[in-house]
Amino acid sequence: MKSVVVNGYGTIGKRVADAVSAQDDLKIIGVSKTKPDFEARMAVEKGYDLYISFPEREKLFHDAGIEISGTVDEMLEKADIVVDCTPGGVGAKNLAQYKDLGLKAIFQGGEKHEDIGLSFNAFANYSDSFGQDYVRVVSCNTTGLTRTLKPINDLCGIKKVRAVMVRRGGDPHQINVGPLNSIVPNPPTVPSHHGPDLQTVMYDININTVALLVPTTLMHQHNLMVELENQVEVEEIIKKLEDTSRVMLVKANEGLGSTAEIMEYAKELGRSRNDLFEIPVWQESLNITEGELYYMQAVHQESNVVPENVDAIRALLEMEEDPEKTVQKTNKAMGIL
Amino acid sequence: MKSVVVNGYGTIGKRVADAVSAQDDLKIIGVSKTKPDFEARMAVEKGYDLYISFPEREKLFHDAGIEISGTVDEMLEKADIVVDCTPGGVGAKNLAQYKDLGLKAIFQGGEKHEDIGLSFNAFANYSDSFGQDYVRVVSCNTTGLTRTLKPINDLCGIKKVRAVMVRRGGDPHQINVGPLNSIVPNPPTVPSHHGPDLQTVMYDININTVALLVPTTLMHQHNLMVELENQVEVEEIIKKLEDTSRVMLVKANEGLGSTAEIMEYAKELGRSRNDLFEIPVWQESLNITEGELYYMQAVHQESNVVPENVDAIRALLEMEEDPEKTVQKTNKAMGIL
Numbered sequence: 001m002k003s004v005v006v007n008g009y010g011t012i013g014k015r016v017a018d019a020v021s022a023q024d025d026l027k028i029i030g031v032s033k034t035k036p037d038f039e040a041r042m043a044v045e046k047g048y049d050l051y052i053s054f055p056e057r058e059k060l061f062h063d064a065g066i067e068i069s070g071t072v073d074e075m076l077e078k079a080d081i082v083v084d085c086t087p088g089g090v091g092a093k094n095l096a097q098y099k100d101l102g103l104k105a106i107f108q109g110g111e112k113h114e115d116i117g118l119s120f121n122a123f124a125n126y127s128d129s130f131g132q133d134y135v136r137v138v139s140c141n142t143t144g145l146t147r148t149l150k151p152i153n154d155l156c157g158i159k160k161v162r163a164v165m166v167r168r169g170g171d172p173h174q175i176n177v178g179p180l181n182s183i184v185p186n187p188p189t190v191p192s193h194h195g196p197d198l199q200t201v202m203y204d205i206n207i208n209t210v211a212l213l214v215p216t217t218l219m220h221q222h223n224l225m226v227e228l229e230n231q232v233e234v235e236e237i238i239k240k241l242e243d244t245s246r247v248m249l250v251k252a253n254e255g256l257g258s259t260a261e262i263m264e265y266a267k268e269l270g271r272s273r274n275d276l277f278e279i280p281v282w283q284e285s286l287n288i289t290e291g292e293l294y295y296m297q298a299v300h301q302e303s304n305v306v307p308e309n310v311d312a313i314r315a316l317l318e319m320e321e322d323p324e325k326t327v328q329k330t331n332k333a334m335g336i337l
Numbered sequence: 338m339k340s341v342v343v344n345g346y347g348t349i350g351k352r353v354a355d356a357v358s359a360q361d362d363l364k365i366i367g368v369s370k371t372k373p374d375f376e377a378r379m380a381v382e383k384g385y386d387l388y389i390s391f392p393e394r395e396k397l398f399h400d401a402g403i404e405i406s407g408t409v410d411e412m413l414e415k416a417d418i419v420v421d422c423t424p425g426g427v428g429a430k431n432l433a434q435y436k437d438l439g440l441k442a443i444f445q446g447g448e449k450h451e452d453i454g455l456s457f458n459a460f461a462n463y464s465d466s467f468g469q470d471y472v473r474v475v476s477c478n479t480t481g482l483t484r485t486l487k488p489i490n491d492l493c494g495i496k497k498v499r500a501v502m503v504r505r506g507g508d509p510h511q512i513n514v515g516p517l518n519s520i521v522p523n524p525p526t527v528p529s530h531h532g533p534d535l536q537t538v539m540y541d542i543n544i545n546t547v548a549l550l551v552p553t554t555l556m557h558q559h560n561l562m563v564e565l566e567n568q569v570e571v572e573e574i575i576k577k578l579e580d581t582s583r584v585m586l587v588k589a590n591e592g593l594g595s596t597a598e599i600m601e602y603a604k605e606l607g608r609s610r611n612d613l614f615e616i617p618v619w620q621e622s623l624n625i626t627e628g629e630l631y632y633m634q635a636v637h638q639e640s641n642v643v644p645e646n647v648d649a650i651r652a653l654l655e656m657e658e659d660p661e662k663t664v665q666k667t668n669k670a671m672g673i674l
Contacts, residue, residue: 162499162562164501164547164560166501166503166520166551168520179595179597181554181597182555182595183505183551183555183595183635184594185589185595185621185633188589188590188594188621188622188633189621189622189624190624190632191624191626208562208626208629208631210501210560210562210622212558212560212633214520214551214552214553215518215551215552216516216518216519216551216552217518221520221522221549223501223549225545225562252522252525253525257521257522257525258516258519258521258522259519259521260516260518260519282522284522285522285525285526285527285547286527287526287528289528289545294528294545294547295527296522296525296547296549298520
């Protein structure tokens with residue numbers, strides 16, 4: 001049983017803590033917060049030992065009646081590995097401390113690949129992280145691309161990918177972000193950084209991406225155009241995606257024609273926080289024309305990278321050499337379809 | 338001076354009426370409404386003769402204090418040409434009546450190409466409509482695609498186009514449409530009908546399109562990936578688009594990084610209804626990589642087809658053989674940049 005701590009108990013951190021707790025070979029021995037907010041209170045109510053990032057704020061937590069177990073420095077001393085879920089850019093700053101402690105660490109997609117040196121996806125390049133000290137789980141969008149492009153590449157090879165990423169403006173709880181009634185090229189330069197980011201885990205893929213923001217909070221949506229190396233029938237693609245872990249085919253004509261309806265489906269699954277860890281692909285959208293595969297998929301940005309964080313722990317701690325086995329183990333514990 | 342009537346004084350119809358009125362060789366001699374709403378009242382206040390589609394509703398208009406000049410049947414008798422701006426599908430039903438009257442007619446993009454038999458864009462295929470009786474001005478999205486793809490094709494040839502059309506859910510006044518907080522593949526099948534629709538005016542173009550709806554009302558947004566026949570520098574594309582009528586380059590770094598900011602710019606132009614007839618193209622997005630041009634543009638769906646409706650009148654009535662001359666004339670009268 002390995003001891004894991006989560007530095008930054010926010011949108012991703014709280015989900016990673018729960019996912020780790022569900023595993024029989026891992027346990028959470030601490031989570032951290034910077035502020036005594038409702039998430040801090042609920043972490044303690046759930047039974048997590050809460051540590052604070054800034055010792056000088058101890059009184060704030062005390063005044064709020066939220067019990068703390070110590071400081072982040074103290075938390076890190078006890079851990080076998082830390083999952084850093086702090087806001088983008090903070091993780092890279094924390095890296096020096098982890099190095100000083102000789103503590104293995106997993107970072108999120110908000111960090112730059114160059115700052116961490118190695119990126120991770122359980123399906124694309126698991127073995128490259130085996131026994132390593134520091135790794136970055138690629139972002140929700142990149143994870144979403146990898147989940148479907150990797151099996152397609154395995155099946156029939158990919159010559160070139162073009163993808164237009166229609167991104168949600170903010171998460172449901174983010175009240176200070178936009179856009180409210182606008183479509184925002186983001187970045188306005190093309191191609192976007194998402195293509196190069198995919199190449200940090202699928203090293204040889206030829207991809208160009210275009211990205212924009214729209215006024216929705218529920219999911220990202222991806223439009224993919226994939227030139228295939230070898231010709232296959234669309235039924236073979238469907239079969240391959242059906243057999244692929246953490247990918248699910250959905251049908252618009254069964255009432256799942258939008259991101260809102262898909263998240264309504266997620267509610268019916270009865271999971272904690274109504275999360276959808278899987279990447280839904282619209283079955284009707286799958287079409288091959290002139291040797292090119294077209295399809296559309298969605299990404300639940302709050303949760304889809306969580307299982308990969310669990311897998312990454314097993315890779316860094318050399319707990320499981322076979323990526324398929326850790327994926328199966330993670331999935332089973334998390335109730336992934 | 339030719340006499341024009343507008344059947345259907347709604348979102349497009351009222352703009353066409355004003356654009357026609359601004360020309361020195363055309364006059365509006367009647368517009369029609371089905372209901373005595375604020376648009377009907379304002380049409381009369383503006384000085385348009387108002388005709389009603391359903392004679393049995395005369396009392397409704399009378400009770401509302403809105404003066405009518407007769408029925409649509411009477412209006413059509415007096416006209417040299419009718420611009421049909423009724424809701425999609427209604428125009429095709431009206432065609433039989435126009436044929437009986439021997440009256441030339443222009444339809445909108447909501448009608449099917451097959452139902453009208455000929456589609457129109459001033460830049461792509463003007464001469465094919467010269468002297469014809471019935472023509473359909475292609476939809477706002479197709480007009481937007483034509484405006485930029487035609488000059489690029491003229492400059493360097495196009496091998497293949499891929500386009501992802503991010504469409505507004507509804508117009509600003511449409512209170513009963515969605516989505517509110519969702520991304521909707523629409524259609525969920527790929528490719529969408531927009532590619533074939535472009536081929537009704539750019540006959541030989543190889544294009545595949547993907548379309549979705551998002552929660553915004555202001556503009557559509559297009560993401561284009563264009564494989565070029567002959568290699569050019571991006572500066573040549575910029576120059577070509579700068580020289581192209583009804584296209585404008587905008588810079589995100591000048592505060593025009595979204596559809597909302599572009600429509601704010603349109604307000605500063607001081608035009609009636611803050612319309613933006615031109616297609617804005619984000620200059621930063623223009624990039625050529627591996628022989629493929631990438632760019633992003635937007636479409637003001639309420640107004641961009643209006644100048645083409647004016648041009649189409651001159652084509653059908655054989656008033657001007659040279660498309661460049663009618664485009665210039667239309668532009669000047671409408672204040673197009």
